[in-house]
Amino acid sequence: MAVDLRSYLGHVELPNPVLTASGCGGTGRELAQFFDVTRIGAFVTRSITMSPRAGRPTPRMAETPSGMLSAVGLQGPGVEVFAERELSWLAQRGVRTIVSIGGGSVAEYTALARRLADAPGITAVEVNLSCPNVEDRGRVFARDGSAAAEVVASVRAATRYDVPVIAKLAPDVADVVSLARLCVDGGADGLSMINAPLGMSVDVDTMRPSLAAGTGGLSGPAIKPLAVRCVWQVHAALPGVPIVGMGGVMTGRDALELVLAGACAVAVGTALFHDPYACQRILRELEELLQARGFDRLADAVGLAHRPAGAGPRNRIELEESSL
Amino acid sequence: MAGSPVQVTGTVLTTRRVEAYHALTVVAPAVADRFRPGHFVTVGVGGPYTSMLTRRAFAIHDVKPDYGGTVEFVFSVRGPGTAWLADRRARDTLDLVGPLGRPFPLPRDPCTCVLVGGEYGSASLFVLADVLQRRGCRVDFVLGASSADRVFGALRARRMGETTTLTTVDGSLGMRGEVTDVLAGVIADARADVVYACGPMAMLRGVTAVCVEFGIPAQVSVEQSMACGVGICMTCVVPVIDEDGVTRMVRACTDGPVFLGERVRFDDVGTIPFDALGAPGGRHG
Ligand SMILES: Cc1cc2nc3c(=O)[nH]c(=O)nc-3n(C[C@H](O)[C@H](O)[C@H](O)COP(=O)(O)OP(=O)(O)OC[C@H]3O[C@@H](n4cnc5c(N)ncnc54)[C@H](O)[C@@H]3O)c2cc1C
Ligand SMILES: Cc1cc2nc3c(=O)[nH]c(=O)nc-3n(C[C@H](O)[C@H](O)[C@H](O)COP(=O)(O)O)c2cc1C
Ligand code: FES
Numbered sequence: 121m122a123v124d125l126r127s128y129l130g131h132v133e134l135p136n137p138v139l140t141a142s143g144c145g146g147t148g149r150e151l152a153q154f155f156d157v158t159r160i161g162a163f164v165t166r167s168i169t170m171s172p173r174a175g176r177p178t179p180r181m182a183e184t185p186s187g188m189l190s191a192v193g194l195q196g197p198g199v200e201v202f203a204e205r206e207l208s209w210l211a212q213r214g215v216r217t218i219v220s221i222g223g224g225s226v227a228e229y230t231a232l233a234r235r236l237a238d239a240p241g242i243t244a245v246e247v248n249l250s251c252p253n254v255e256d257r258g259r260v261f262a263r264d265g266s267a268a269a270e271v272v273a274s275v276r277a278a279t280r281y282d283v284p285v286i287a288k289l290a291p292d293v294a295d296v297v298s299l300a301r302l303c304v305d306g307g308a309d310g311l312s313m314i315n316a317p318l319g320m321s322v323d324v325d326t327m328r329p330s331l332a333a334g335t336g337g338l339s340g341p342a343i344k345p346l347a348v349r350c351v352w353q354v355h356a357a358l359p360g361v362p363i364v365g366m367g368g369v370m371t372g373r374d375a376l377e378l379v380l381a382g383a384c385a386v387a388v389g390t391a392l393f394h395d396p397y398a399c400q401r402i403l404r405e406l407e408e409l410l411q412a413r414g415f416d417r418l419a420d421a422v423g424l425a426h427r428p429a430g431a432g433p434r435n436r437i438e439l440e441e442s443s444l
Numbered sequence: 445m446a447g448s449p450v451q452v453t454g455t456v457l458t459t460r461r462v463e464a465y466h467a468l469t470v471v472a473p474a475v476a477d478r479f480r481p482g483h484f485v486t487v488g489v490g491g492p493y494t495s496m497l498t499r500r501a502f503a504i505h506d507v508k509p510d511y512g513g514t515v516e517f518v519f520s521v522r523g524p525g526t527a528w529l530a531d532r533r534a535r536d537t538l539d540l541v542g543p544l545g546r547p548f549p550l551p552r553d554p555c556t557c558v559l560v561g562g563e564y565g566s567a568s569l570f571v572l573a574d575v576l577q578r579r580g581c582r583v584d585f586v587l588g589a590s591s592a593d594r595v596f597g598a599l600r601a602r603r604m605g606e607t608t609t610l611t612t613v614d615g616s617l618g619m620r621g622e623v624t625d626v627l628a629g630v631i632a633d634a635r636a637d638v639v640y641a642c643g644p645m646a647m648l649r650g651v652t653a654v655c656v657e658f659g660i661p662a663q664v665s666v667e668q669s670m671a672c673g674v675g676i677c678m679t680c681v682v683p684v685i686d687e688d689g690v691t692r693m694v695r696a697c698t699d700g701p702v703f704l705g706e707r708v709r710f711d712d713v714g715t716i717p718f719d720a721l722g723a724p725g726g727r728h729g
């Protein structure tokens with residue numbers, strides 16, 4: 121029997137739990153050459169900014185063991201052109217779209233949320249909190265819980281009530297659980313983790329940093345254990361909050377690992393660079409793995425690794441029975 | 445869409461050494477069918493459990509109808525990815541995505557074309573020459589490299605070209621110097637209408653400068669480090685002046701790799717020009 125793969129972000133139902141990760145799926149048009157983008161759970165846009173941004177100089181990319189460093193610098197056309205050319209294209213095709221937003225101040229995030237509030241075709245808003253706060257000497261919002269909560273609260277207030285707001289967190293913060301809690305208290309309907317932690321590499325031939333920006337976000341399988349840890353800790357502390365898990369998901373097994381740790385949906389980033397069909401393949405593999413383990417519903421696997429040792433292996437119902 | 449790329453698992457048909465280079469021919473009918481000169485492919489390297497996550501880009505050197513369609517690419521060993529490729533043997537399989545990129549635009553009417561290749565950059569020029577000649581164009585070659593064993597395709601150029609001029613930095617083949625030292629003479633002698641070039645950035649900049657002097661277009665194929673090759677990662681950008689006169693950071697993989705040379709701001713590659721759209725503190729819209 122087919123597994124029920126529906127996933128819920130707040131009250132929004134997605135037909136399946138596999139999404140693209142922000143900044144890793146282009147505008148949607150590029151991936152549409154390879155597969156039908158309406159078939160994945162949702163398409164997550166790169167982080168949209170108010171004005172056009174040229175991004176960072178090149179080289180923007182360096183391969184590292186089982187991962188890559190990247191410093192694109194949120195290159196994009198700005199929210200007006202995005203809404204006119206990119207969002208409308210996605211909406212016309214019926215692609216479920218989660219718009220990621222990035223800003224340099226609380227006011228910029230709020231203005232973005234307002235600008236998008238009446239744009240049609242938005243399934244959810246994801247707030248990228250790994251942006252430098254220009255009002256705090258460039259300190260990243262995610263490193264300052266109260267600033268992060270303020271951003272989330274103001275985006276929540278400016279967004280239509282029926283559009284969930286998801287806060288995206290990075291692992292390189294002092295305490296991801298307290299950050300998550302502050303975001304939820306600020307009104308986040310869900311959490312998305314993990315953004316790429318900062319890394320660096322030095323080219324020993326040129327004897328210079330490999331990236332023009334010096335540091336860059338580390339992504340790919342190299343960070344999967346960080347992602348599993350963050351999802352695990354946050355799900356344990358806030359079991360009712362939907363989590364979109366990401367970080368090094370290359371296969372259905374990786375996706376299942378994050379689901380078992382507590383993610384109700386999974387986003388695929390760097391894997392798309394290697395395999396443009398990755399989302400569909402991972403969805404198929406995840407379904408097969410769930411089936412092979414006797415699950416009827418994806419929801420029964422979410423957070424299952426948290427059950428006490430020795431409890432039933434199959435699903436929550438057995439878990440409750442065995443704990444009687 | 446006729447030109448849309450596909451991912452295929454192709455079987456290696458033959459491997460060969462050509463001077464300092466390796467060449468791999470892979471059976472990939474779906475890629476060969478869609479091919480036009482100037483396209484490239486990306487190759488997954490390291491096998492299924494590899495720690496090398498990014499695909500490697502290579503210009504398509506040749507396509508043939510054998511076994512339904514083959515593609516050949518030529519490469520030099522630079523790091524671990526190309527070292528792994530150099531160890532491939534016939535009957536191994538390779539994961540290819542292609543054809544990718546904007547191919548060389550072709551002239552509508554017969555004209556005279558100079559094709560300039562630096563190092564392995566000349567690999568993509570012979571299929572181009574073939575298409576141009578079939579359209580009645582005259583083709584002249586200028587090929588160069590650091591040394592004789594790194595000049596790719598000199599024999600084939602001599603067979604196909606109206607004239608062929610070779611340069612090496614160490615003087616081991618042809619004229620001593622760079623392709624840009626001889627290009628003006630070749631353009632003048634042939635009364636060239638257009639130049640096509642593929643090679644290192646510095647060479648493309650020089651070629652463009654010569655063409656600007658002659659007032660003829662240079663179609664240049666640039667190389668930038670690429671993580672995806674399909675337009676989704678935004679790591680491969682170059683500053684290019686758009687038709688509206690505004691400089692934008694555009695993707696070499698999908699908006700290129702072939703650009704009109706005079707539009708590429710070669711001096712600013714590796715920077716964000718202050719007047720580029722969205723530059724920090726610069727113009728916004
Ligand atoms: C459009 C295009 C066409 C190309 N055509 C050819 C060709 O026909 N023959 C050939 O020998 N080489 C070609 N290259 C360069 C080739 O992609 C690199 O030599 C190769 O990726 C190096 O991989 P590596 O693992 O050996 O080296 P490493 O230096 O270990 O590579 C590490 C990472 O850097 C990237 N990288 C390093 N150098 C380059 C580069 N110059 N360009 C792009 N990415 C780079 C790799 O993709 C990889 O992600 C082309 C590049 C582009 C962008
Ligand atoms: C090239 C690149 C660009 C990215 N751009 C964004 C972005 O604009 N906004 C964002 O929230 N995350 C961005 N990310 C982070 C990813 O969405 C994701 O959180 C991270 O890469 C971990 O997932 P992965 O290992 O599957 O790539 C980017 C990552 C990469 C590699
Ligand atoms: S290589 Fe990814 S956008 Fe060009």
